Amino acid sequence: PAFPCSLFFQTRLYAAQAARKVEFTGAAEHAKFQPQDVQVTRLPSGLVIASLENYSPASKIGVFVKAGCRYETPDNQGVTHLLRLASNLTTKGASSFKICRGVEAVGGNLSVTSSRENMIYTVDCLRDDIDTVMEYLINVTTAPEFRAWEVSELTPRVKMDKAQAAHSTQIDVIESLHEAAYKNALCNSLYCPNHMVGNIQSGHLHQFVQNNFTSSRMALVGLGVDHTMLTQVGEQFLNIRSGAGTTGAEAQYRGGEIRLPSISSLLHSAVVSESAAAGTGEAMAFSVLQHLLGAGLHVKRGTCASSKLVQGVAKATADPFDVSAFNSSYSDSGLFGLYTISQPAAAGDVIKAALAEVKAVADGGVTAVQAALKGQFLMSLETSEGLLETIGTQALAEGSYCSAEEVSKNIDNVSLTDVSNAAKKFVTGKKTMASSGNLIKTPFVDEI
Ligand SMILES: *[C@@H]1O[C@H](CO)[C@@H](O)[C@H](O)[C@H]1NC(C)=O
Ligand SMILES: *[C@@H]1O[C@H](CO)[C@@H](O)[C@H](O)[C@H]1NC(C)=O
Ligand SMILES: *[C@@H]1O[C@H](CO)[C@@H](O)[C@H](O)[C@H]1NC(C)=O
Ligand SMILES: *[C@@H]1O[C@H](CO)[C@@H](O)[C@H](O)[C@H]1NC(C)=O
Ligand SMILES: *[C@@H]1O[C@H](CO)[C@@H](O)[C@H](O)[C@H]1NC(C)=O
Ligand SMILES: CC(=O)N[C@H]1CO[C@H](CO)[C@@H](O)[C@@H]1O
Numbered sequence: 484p485a486f487p488c489s490l491f492f493q494t495r496l497y498a499a500q501a502a503r504k505v506e507f508t509g510a511a512e513h514a515k516f517q518p519q520d521v522q523v524t525r526l527p528s529g530l531v532i533a534s535l536e537n538y539s540p541a542s543k544i545g546v547f548v549k550a551g552c553r554y555e556t557p558d559n560q561g562v563t564h565l566l567r568l569a570s571n572l573t574t575k576g577a578s579s580f581k582i583c584r585g586v587e588a589v590g591g592n593l594s595v596t597s598s599r600e601n602m603i604y605t606v607d608c609l610r611d612d613i614d615t616v617m618e619y620l621i622n623v624t625t626a627p628e629f630r631a632w633e634v635s636e637l638t639p640r641v642k643m644d645k646a647q648a649a650h651s652t653q654i655d656v657i658e659s660l661h662e663a664a665y666k667n668a669l670c671n672s673l674y675c676p677n678h679m680v681g682n683i684q685s686g687h688l689h690q691f692v693q694n695n696f697t698s699s700r701m702a703l704v705g706l707g708v709d710h711t712m713l714t715q716v717g718e719q720f721l722n723i724r725s726g727a728g729t730t731g732a733e734a735q736y737r738g739g740e741i742r743l744p745s746i747s748s749l750l751h752s753a754v755v756s757e758s759a760a761a762g763t764g765e766a767m768a769f770s771v772l773q774h775l776l777g778a779g780l781h782v783k784r785g786t787c788a789s790s791k792l793v794q795g796v797a798k799a800t801a802d803p804f805d806v807s808a809f810n811s812s813y814s815d816s817g818l819f820g821l822y823t824i825s826q827p828a829a830a831g832d833v834i835k836a837a838l839a840e841v842k843a844v845a846d847g848g849v850t851a852v853q854a855a856l857k858g859q860f861l862m863s864l865e866t867s868e869g870l871l872e873t874i875g876t877q878a879l880a881e882g883s884y885c886s887a888e889e890v891s892k893n894i895d896n897v898s899l900t901d902v903s904n905a906a907k908k909f910v911t912g913k914k915t916m917a918s919s920g921n922l923i924k925t926p927f928v929d930e931i
Pocket of ligand 5: 764892896
C-alpha cells in the first residue's frame with residue numbers, strides 16, 4: 484500500500500508554501516521548492532552530516548554525540564547530568580552571559596537533552612540567523628571552558644532536577660528498572676547519583692568531553708538548512724579530535740528487582756525482559772507487539788477499547804487501573820514489558836492479568852496491528868523535534884537514514900510469527916521488576 488511517506492512530505496510542502504506565498508509566482512518557482520529527501524554524508528573523520536531541506540523559514544540544528552550516561556564510569560557518574568546543565572557556560576570565545584544574550588538577541592534557543600545513548604545540543608533560529616547561532620552551537624560543543632566556579636554553581640540546579648525527578652514516580656521506576664536490569668552501561672542513571680552531587684569537578688567534565696566528543700561519535704543534523712553549507716561547517720569546525728575513540732562496553736543484562744516503598748495511594752510496577760537492540764527486525768516485532776497490547780502510559784480506562792491489556796485486566800479487577808506495554812531500545816539491547824498503575828491492594832491481580840494477555844499472544848492469539856504503529860511513527864515525524872531526533876539518532880547509529888516509506892515497509896514485513904515469538908521471549912525471559920508504593924500486595928519478581 485502507498486503509505487503516507489508522500490502525504491507527510493505534502494504536509495510539509497504545504498507549510499513551506501504558506502510561509503513563502505509571496506514568492507510563488509509560477510511553475511518554475513514551484514519546482515524549485517520541492518522538498519528534498521534527507522541527505523546523509525559521512526566525512527573521512529567519521530563525522531556524519533544529515534539534513535532535510537524543507538524550505539521552512541525556521542531552522543533547527545542539532546549536534547548529536549554518542550556520549551549519554553551509558554558512557555559514564557564509576558569515577559565520573561553523573562557527569563552527563565552536569566553537561567546537560569552546562570550548555571550555556573563560558574566557552575573559549577564567549578562568556579556565559581554573552582552566549583545567552585547572543586542567542587536570545589536573534590530570537591534563537593539553545594538547549595541540551597540527553598538519553599542513555601546520546602547528548603543532543605539543539606538550536607532553533609530563523610534561517611537568516613543560522614550563521615550566528617551555529618557559531619555558538621559549535622563553540623558550546625567544542626570549546627567549553629568549564630570554569631571551576633561555574634561548575635560548582637551548578638550544584639543547586641542538579642539538586643533541583645533530582646528533586647523534580649523524584650516527584651515523578653514513573654521516572655523513579657524507569658531509572659530503578661535500568662539499575663536492576665543491567666550490570667553496566669545501561670544501568671547508569673540520567674540523574675547524578677546522590678554520592679556524586681557536588682563532587683563532579685571541572686576536570687571530570689573536560690576529561691569526559693575530551694574522550695567522548697570525537698568526530699566519529701558525532702552527527703551534525705539540520706532541518707531547513709542547505710546540505711552543502713552544513714557539510715562545510717562540519718568539515719571546518721567539527722573535525723576536532725578525530726580518531727575512532729574507543730567503543731564503550733557492551734551492555735550486559737542481568738535481571739533483578741528493586742522495590743521502593745512509599746506511602747503513595749497508587750502503586751506503580753514495571754516488569755520487563757530483555758528484548759532486542761534498536762534497528763533489528765526483532766526490535767520491530769517488539770514494537771508491533773507493544774502496539775498490539777496497547778502502547779502509551781495513562782491509557783484511561785474505557786477510552787482505549789482496542790487495548791488488549793486494558794480489556795484483559797478489566798476482567799480481573801473492579802478497581803481503577805492503568806496498564807500499557809513498555810519498550811526501550813538501545814544500540815545493543817532493549818527492554819520490553821508491562822507498566823501497571825493500580826491501587827496497592829489490587830497490584831497482584833492487575834500484574835498477573837496483564838501478564839496473562841502477553842501469554843495469550845505468545846500462544847498464537849495475534850491479529851495484524853501494523854496500522855496503529857505506522858500511524859504513531861508518522862505522527863512522531865510531524866513535529867520538528869521528533870523529526871530532528873529521528874534523523875539524528877539514525878544518522879549517528881547507522882550513518883544513514885531510513886525514509887518513512889522504508890520504515891512502513893519494514894513494519895509491514897513483521898509477520899504474526901515474529902510477534903508471537905517476541906511475546907514468547909518476554910514470557911520466558913529472565914525478568915526485571917521495579918515497583919514503587921505500598922508494596923504489601925505486590926508480588927516479588929520470582930512470584931509472577
Ligand atoms: C567561537 O570561538 C572562537 C574561537 O575561540 C571565537 O573567535 C568566536 O568569537 C566564538 N564565537 C562565538 C559566537 O562565541
Ligand atoms: C543558563 O541557563 C539557565 C537555565 O536554562 C539559566 O537559569 C541561567 O540564567 C543561564 N545563564 C545565564 C548566564 O544566563
Ligand atoms: C527552547 O527549547 C526547549 C527544548 O526544545 C524548549 O523546552 C523551550 O521551551 C524553548 N524555549 C523557548 C524560549 O523557545
Ligand atoms: C568517555 O570518557 C570517560 C572519562 O574520560 C572515559 O573513561 C571513557 O572511556 C570514554 N568513553 C569512550 C567510549 O571513549
Ligand atoms: C522481511 O523479513 C524477512 C524474514 O523475516 C527478511 O529475510 C527480509 O530481509 C525482510 N525484508 C525486508 C525488506 O526487510
Ligand atoms: C519508548 C520507546 O523506547 N519506544 C521504542 C520502542 O521500540 C521502537 C522500535 O525499536 C522505537 O522506535 C521506540 O522509540
